Amino acid sequence: MIARLARLRRPAGVVALAAAASLLAGCVSGAPAEPQAAPVPYSDVHGLPEGALAVMNQPQYAHGRWLISVKDIDTGEVLIDLDADKMVEPGSFVKTYSAGAAWLTWGPDHTITTPVKRTGDVADGTLAGDLVLVGMGDLTMGGRTKPDGTVDFTNLDHNDANPLPGATLTTEDPLAGLDELAAQVKAAGIDSVAGDVLVDDRLFSGELENQPISPIIINQNILDVLITPGAVGETATAALTPAVAPWTVVSEVETVEAGGETAISAPVEGTDGTLTVTGTVAADAGPQLKVYAFDDPATFARTAFIEALGRAGVAVTTDPLATNSTAALPAFADVEALPSVAEIESLPLGEEITYVMKISYNRGAQTLVCRLAVQAGSDDCDDGMAEENRIWKEAGLDVLGASLVDGSGLDGNVITPENAVQIQTLLAERPDAERWRDTLPILGVDGSLADVASDSPAAGKVFAKTGTLLGYDAFNDRYRLVTKALGGVMDSEDGRHLAFTIAVNQGFFDDAVGVFSANDDVGAVAALIQQAW
Template structure:
């Protein structure tokens, strides 16, 4: 997601896990080699070195740690005990801690509470929708009960070309709750509809709210389709919730020209789309992240109630009247007239890992804070550290400032390997492994080494930090391009690994994808060599 001129991308991040204390022989880390070529790195073959010696990486460094999970043998150790920014590999720390705290089968229940009494179908009080941090609210559930996602998710649509949408209705959960309210005997609400998002204190990630109520990941999707050259484009908005409308000013330009669309709003009612779309671009997804998720959810829920046959007399587009709520203990004691059970944590983790959902990972940090008895999301990081320390991770080998992997987090390659090793020894290890993108298979690795023998044999969390070099004709600078997870080798061995390439430079945005593939090539080289 763009943050000024710097962004943390869908990317290639690595947190692998292997307990080094249990190892036998520990090879010495190869000294840092920035602008000099790699000629011999123990454990790596020439195909890996050729990738690492490309000009784009000449002024950066590589950090690699690979360890045999079964024997503890260190296979590769290159700058493996030095701190580097790993990008979204950090998500394995936040999600992994929540996984251990809550369990892969755990769920959260979002209730609708009622005040007052129901007389002849009329509720003489309020309906209260209590946010519990459900990441998808039924809006991404496939018929088989698993989570749906696209390999390039809408959350990254504004920063990376090619994002697509899933087919599910993002308002499904609200529609379900509304139908339950009607089935409870309520046909009219004479009071108000209020969203209670006080599960934790107000929190942000890069200026965007992290809230206990989440509808469509708290963004509005806008799919723009080109018209004839020189003519306006057309745009579809999803979900359609009052009072939001679209003012589409995007023009169609000749095939082959650059597509660039910006979504802005000055009044939190009208989204203004500006820019241009190439005639051959096809439907292009943009997103707008709204400022007030509680008010959006309130209006969306009132509209869902209307569709279910429940009349609400309150103004549907008014600001969420949170000040009218009783204290949280009193709300908890109110009777529930509807409940929505989230997808299992396994599915939430899968969605967050596969597409590298920044705000989702930070939501887990907030949920960890709540589990520790705090409403301050910052306390969730400390709770995550305690969870990992109890699991045997040397937490001093990571410095974390958030749960998503933004600039400022650092880890050692060995730390990620140790983490993945710990997870590999759990009884739910295969479920954990399934949440990670697969090389050439899905998520942020879907197109990486897809037509090679290593496809499907490497899984890992990707991580990317990138910014635009305005000093040198808009080059792209990547402080981090990383990958960490597991390798099933050609010879049947089981490795945990971390690969981090730092401070590489590319001529254009396609270099970001090239770097993703390069890190994948190094992993594939290791997979084939053993």
């Protein structure tokens, strides 16, 4: 999920953590801050097992509050209600609202088509005009498609590589979609382009965390830098993926003794496209992934597409490193009406949402909101929130049970646990309910829950979206867990089908790493509920 946590050091405000960040909960430890008083502990919550109360009454949560809602989907019986009608910040659980609205609108089999248009005629293999790649909001552009047609992901995704150690890459070629389009251009009889190659990114416009939300998305609009340690005292090697000019990588990372500190900077771009990484890496640390995010995705896509055209045997005379501009293009609707010379179909929406939910892809969730805005006739992503409200209201959701500011789960969103349960119930009543359930992280199996309760009998039976918000308490020099949320569905030990939401607000820890242990605690409560019913 997410946010620019830098190096987990004293965030100035509230930081939304990628749900993937919670994977660290199973492999790190941190001490809870000492409580300054002894508030009355939770006791005798109807329907809640005693073991769950023990988890909730730990010292780090002594000044916080827990909110829980559990409902039998089949009978409608409310099994647990602990402040379920009170508002709570849900973090990345908000993706359930944005992705769910897209699911209700288009269904899991919906796809979108990204075309390449031409503005002139083709004579003797030469296009006397421009090629225009039209961004349509495809989240993966063929770069994460497995041979069986499903989306590939790693449990700790490359989007979160800078703030969190352990992120890994999938094996697919992130430029595969561009290569496919370029091959189609060649097959259409175009051997050379006399005009320009442009990317039309005007379908919608928005931003999230000061980063653009663009309808053209190549490799999630980031470059991956993989740093591999060498011999002690030597400079670690660094490799760039995808390899697109003019970007190159320079390593100033020193290999230190085994067991030493691994602390590598995020890549810093120079004026010539050189990305520099600095710091230290332990000799036994293994490859370390860092990423560089583009402020101008269209220019990156333009350069990468021109290179793909070259690989396909299509000669292009325009400067491949020029800044992309749509100034010379006709109106967007007129571009849509131009002849197509190539097109690529996206993965089905169900696969796109799987990627968004499993790894908590912030910009992906916000892109879905942008696509909803386009559905409503607007190119302003902000208008997608009103459309999301309309969709859920029409589906029967009590929309006043949520107050949302974005589609990804940053600071400022609030919901009631019972509203979240209502969403899961509405989706569970659909014919495609099982397909929706399978997009969610699975307790002890994959995504942001891969390492949570993996040895519990509940593993594999709880399907839920996580959410995390972290703040820093400068007054006491400690970290504050603003919220940790978990919501979805489960098959209980007695065979009941339950919708649930669990959230804890205001836990306090001496270090940022310790905050992540809250993911284990919330997961443990979910596992205990699954076993008790």
